Amino acid sequence: MENKTAVTALAALAQETRLSLFRALVQAGPAGLAAGKISEMLGIAPSSLSFHLKELVHAGLIESRNESRFVIYSANFAAMNQLLAFLSENCCGGHDCLPAARPICPQAE
Template sequence: MDERQALSSFAALAQQTRLAIVRALVVAGREGLAAGKIAERMGVSATNVSFHLKELERSGLISQQRVSRSIVYRASYETLAELVTFLMEDCCAGHSAIRANVASSEDRYNAAERVNVVG
């Protein structure tokens, strides 16, 4: 991920509703959530959530797919992983314990993701 993309992602996440949407989509997993369900969970109007979803999609943090009569949104795990990697790239010089904590967190996430895909 280049700096321009990272700035776009951080700008999109620097708003309370958008951050909550991304977190809800991460928890929802590969099934994602329909736009109406997202609006309901966030307690905002469909117009308001649509504005936020467009911003998140523009930044590449989420994707959408039409499923029947609904538009389902999903977290872009690849982009989110690239953003975390961008943050951690230059970190931890001389602090192997911090890097180990990051690796341990990644291992736990990957194991949970495998359970979500299989289960």
């Protein structure tokens, strides 16, 4: 992961509502959640929710798909794992702490 990509992702998460939103989608797993359900769960007005979702999509941390008349959002686990790996890349004195092939979050598989 490049520094610019990491900065974009971290900037998107450096806001309380977006961090809560991302964590809710991680907890929901690959199935994701409908935008209306997210709004209801987190108590975010639909207009504000759209803004925050757009920022997370732009950062590559979440993805959307259409199912019938609903837009379903889900965490991009591969991007999350890349960011976590980037952040911990030089831990343990530069020695690998985790097997390189193992994702940090198995949801990415």
